[in-house]
Amino acid sequence: LFTLFRKITGTSEMTKENVQPILDQMQQHLMAKNVAADVAAKLCASVGEKLVGRTKGTFTTIKSVVKQALEESLTQILSPKRQIDILRDVRAAQQEGRPFSMVFCGVNGVGKSTNLSKIAFWLLSNNMRVMIAACDTFRSGAVEQLRTHCRKLRTMLDDTDDAHPRVVVYDRGYGRNDAEVAADAIRIAKSEKYDVVLIDTAGRMQDNAPLMRSLTQLIRTNKPDLVLFVGEALVGNEAVDQLTKFNRALQDYSEERNPRVIDGILLTKFDTVDDKVGSSISMTYITGQPIVFVGTGQHYFDLRKLNVKSVVSALLKPVQK
Amino acid sequence: MVLGDLGRKIKGALWNMTSATVIDEEVFDELVKDICRALIESDVQVGLVSKLRNNIKAAVQFDDSGAGVNRRRQIQRAVFTELCKLVDPGVTPWKPKKNQPNVIMFVGLQGSGKTTTCTKLAYHYQRRGWKACLVCADTFRAGAFDQLKQNATKARIPFYGSYTEIDPVVIAADGVEKFKQQGFEIIIVDTSGRHKQEDSLFEEMLQVSNAVDPDNIIFVMDATIGQACQGQAQAFKDKVDVGAVIVTKLDGHAKGGGALSAVAATKSPIVYIGTGEHIDDLEPFQTKSFVSKLLGMGDVQGLMER
Ligand SMILES: Nc1nc2c(ncn2[C@@H]2O[C@H](COP(=O)(O)OP(=O)(O)OP(=O)(O)O)[C@@H](O)[C@H]2O)c(=O)[nH]1
Ligand SMILES: Nc1nc2c(ncn2[C@@H]2O[C@H](COP(=O)(O)OP(=O)(O)OP(=O)(O)O)[C@@H](O)[C@H]2O)c(=O)[nH]1
Ligand SMILES: [Mg+2]
Ligand SMILES: [Mg+2]
Numbered sequence: 001l002f003t004l005f006r007k008i009t010g011t012s013e014m015t016k017e018n019v020q021p022i023l024d025q026m027q028q029h030l031m032a033k034n035v036a037a038d039v040a041a042k043l044c045a046s047v048g049e050k051l052v053g054r055t056k057g058t059f060t061t062i063k064s065v066v067k068q069a070l071e072e073s074l075t076q077i078l079s080p081k082r083q084i085d086i087l088r089d090v091r092a093a094q095q096e097g098r099p100f101s102m103v104f105c106g107v108n109g110v111g112k113s114t115n116l117s118k119i120a121f122w123l124l125s126n127n128m129r130v131m132i133a134a135c136d137t138f139r140s141g142a143v144e145q146l147r148t149h150c151r152k153l154r155t156m157l158d159d160t161d162d163a164h165p166r167v168v169v170y171d172r173g174y175g176r177n178d179a180e181v182a183a184d185a186i187r188i189a190k191s192e193k194y195d196v197v198l199i200d201t202a203g204r205m206q207d208n209a210p211l212m213r214s215l216t217q218l219i220r221t222n223k224p225d226l227v228l229f230v231g232e233a234l235v236g237n238e239a240v241d242q243l244t245k246f247n248r249a250l251q252d253y254s255e256e257r258n259p260r261v262i263d264g265i266l267l268t269k270f271d272t273v274d275d276k277v278g279s280s281i282s283m284t285y286i287t288g289q290p291i292v293f294v295g296t297g298q299h300y301f302d303l304r305k306l307n308v309k310s311v312v313s314a315l316l317k318p319v320q321k
Numbered sequence: 322m323v324l325g326d327l328g329r330k331i332k333g334a335l336w337n338m339t340s341a342t343v344i345d346e347e348v349f350d351e352l353v354k355d356i357c358r359a360l361i362e363s364d365v366q367v368g369l370v371s372k373l374r375n376n377i378k379a380a381v382q383f384d385d386s387g388a389g390v391n392r393r394r395q396i397q398r399a400v401f402t403e404l405c406k407l408v409d410p411g412v413t414p415w416k417p418k419k420n421q422p423n424v425i426m427f428v429g430l431q432g433s434g435k436t437t438t439c440t441k442l443a444y445h446y447q448r449r450g451w452k453a454c455l456v457c458a459d460t461f462r463a464g465a466f467d468q469l470k471q472n473a474t475k476a477r478i479p480f481y482g483s484y485t486e487i488d489p490v491v492i493a494a495d496g497v498e499k500f501k502q503q504g505f506e507i508i509i510v511d512t513s514g515r516h517k518q519e520d521s522l523f524e525e526m527l528q529v530s531n532a533v534d535p536d537n538i539i540f541v542m543d544a545t546i547g548q549a550c551q552g553q554a555q556a557f558k559d560k561v562d563v564g565a566v567i568v569t570k571l572d573g574h575a576k577g578g579g580a581l582s583a584v585a586a587t588k589s590p591i592v593y594i595g596t597g598e599h600i601d602d603l604e605p606f607q608t609k610s611f612v613s614k615l616l617g618m619g620d621v622q623g624l625m626e627r
Contacts, residue, residue, distance in 0.1 A: 028367065031361055031367055031548075032367040032368070032548060033548070034547040034548035034549065037358070037361050037362045038362075107545070107570075107573065108432075108434075108570060108598070109431075109432030109433065109434060109543065109570075110432060111431070111432060113463075114463075117463075138598075139468070139598070140467070140468045140469075140471035140472045140475075141464040141465070141466075141467040141468025141469075141470075141471055142464070142468075143464075144463075144464040144467035144468075145462075145463045145464030145467070145468070146463075146464075147464075148463035148464050149463050152463070205570070205572060205573040205574070206573065206574060207573060207574050208572075232432070233549075234430065234543070234545075234546050234547060234549050234550075235545045235546065235547055236364035236545065236546060236547020236548060236550075236578075236579060237362055237363070237364050237547065237576075238364075238545040238547075238573070238574065238575045239547075241574045242545075245574075269430075269431060269432075269516075271516070271518055271519075272430065272431070272516040272517075272518060272549065272553070273549040274518070274549070274552065276547070276548045276549045278547075278548070279547065298431070298461070319367075
């Protein structure tokens with residue numbers, strides 16, 4: 001009688017055998033959406049663990065159950081456990097009579113300087129005074145790039161008061177020690193009552209030990225309020241290695257007991273990947289850190305908050321050709 | 322070696338197969354699976370990988386009762402053929418000609434390394450006795466002209482650009498014209514970064530190309546790129562006549578499989594690779610020798626003989 005009852009309501013158990021093929025499909029799908037292979041595998045495995053042994057209802061297919069569980073996992077990975085409220089933290093620093101400082105770091109060419117300028121624009125729009133510290137003293141044109149942005153921002157703001165500009169670049173040219181340039185900038189920003197110091201750094205490969213050590217030095221000596229890792233949405237499997245190694249280097253090369261690591265992620269070039277938005281998953285899965293901003297273009301307005309819902313739905317949609 | 326990890330994994334997979342006593346369908350499937358996994362982990366486009374999987378599978382028949390050795394050879398040949406197709410577009414790379422102007426235009430996504438690589442390539446030719454120069458047709462990126470100017474000055478390479486002209490088409494045309502008249506042999510035109518989602522940027526690229534009528538267009542690609550590569554590379558190829566690929570940032574950890582997707586999309590060979598930020602961090606790339614190294618041809622041939 002009992003078995004008959006079960007048959008009528010049609011519930012059935014989900015087994016490794018009937019779930020696995022669907023998980024394999026999902027894994028392939030996530031990789032096509034540019035989720036790193038390793039992350040896609042782990043994610044699907046954990047969804048499998050959650051589902052095997054459970055029963056599903058009459059009118060649902062295993063596929064839809066898996067899809068829903070995956071949707072939940074993806075949403076959870078992208079939802080910050082910790083809110084970063086920069087404006088609030090800047091005001092708190094103001095109360096202490098010091099500038100709030102943030103460092104932009106990451107590999108070469110991902111968009112550190114451009115998105116730093118967008119954040120400057122956003123802070124200026126919130127009536128903050130901003131100093132940009134030109135601590136990329138290596139790459140040709142890096143200083144002039146920031147000066148150009150600064151000039152454009154001042155024009156946009158109609159800022160003509162050269163004695164008290166609302167945004168300035170502090171630079172000491174090329175070939176300097178970046179940590180010292182940052183220290184000088186923070187000191188001057190304090191005496192000239194700038195609210196925020198945005199510290200641009202040179203791009204560096206995560207395996208380049210001397211450069212990673214010097215970044216650690218910059219962070220250790222200047223104790224910035226926020227360390228942002230800038231990564232581009234275009235990156236594939238390397239996302240995992242970049243973040244793991246940036247974090248590890250900041251820990252290993254620091255001689256402190258509680259070394260600083262990355263506080264948050266700035267995900268750039270989001271406008272260049274269509275629906276292949278998987279790098280957002282790879283990056284947050286690896287670090288557990290929030291995506292604080294998303295860069296969506298080359299103009300000052302092209303800065304957004306991550307829309308978790310739309311990213312998850314883009315990830316689950318069929319792959320665009 | 323570039324893509325070396327990938328090569329190692331594929332060789333490992335082939336070895337695993339050969340060490341199996343019986344080559345049945347199960348062993349074969351495992352081999353194909355291992356190879357495909359290695360390719361995807363190296364950022365080769367998922368679609369390309371499944372095509373490769375199907376082609377290899379179609380080339381090997383299990384119903385005919387051929388001997389074990391035969392089958393082994395059949396499988397190795399199928400894998401080899403398909404991987405060659407992936408890396409080698411079968412096109413001979415363009416070569417500049419002495420004593421005449423050769424115009425080379427650089428295109429690519431934002432931040433891929435165009436400006437840096439432009440100088441590297443000009444320097445490469447200059448050291449080999451060519452009269453080389455640079456034209457900065459990027460009027461968009463802040464500090465773009467300063468970047469090229471500082472790079473060129475350090476390497477003593479003549480350059481052309483403007484702080485006031487805002488039309489890249491005008492600068493490109495003027496610069497190329499000027500250097501042609503002065504008898505330069507290698508004239509390299511740097512352009513702004515762009516992406517397929519913004520039509521106006523692609524239109525601008527076409528106009529620059531029309532204005533300077535380049536002898537070769539080089540698509541510069543970052544080795545860390547993932548699944549978006551194929552679509553972007555394809556779109557560049559559809560708009561202008563891309564003839565070669567340079568993969569940059571291979572000094573990092575990236576395996577550079579995205580490059581293979583770009584080769585497939587543009588049907589153009591990889592001609593150089595970038596291995597650092599300094600001016601001499603540029604290495605020529607030979608598809609043929611890469612493929613044989615990738616597959617450890619020696620080993621494979623040895624196995625086939627047995
Ligand atoms: N489409 C698009 N392009 C972007 C975005 N952010 C930055 N870029 C472009 O990416 C290129 C590189 O940006 P930069 O800000 O110079 O990158 P960087 O990380 O500072 O580079 P290095 O200092 O050389 O390591 C520029 O052409 C930017 O305009 C974005 O969100 N979308
Ligand atoms: N490590 C490493 N860095 C590289 C290599 N090639 C370029 N870069 C760095 O990548 C960053 C971007 O290079 P650019 O030459 O400015 O790139 P681009 O394509 O001209 O950028 P846009 O003009 O903004 O589109 C810079 O920091 C370069 O130093 C390379 O082979 N290895
Ligand atoms: Mg920069
Ligand atoms: Mg450039």
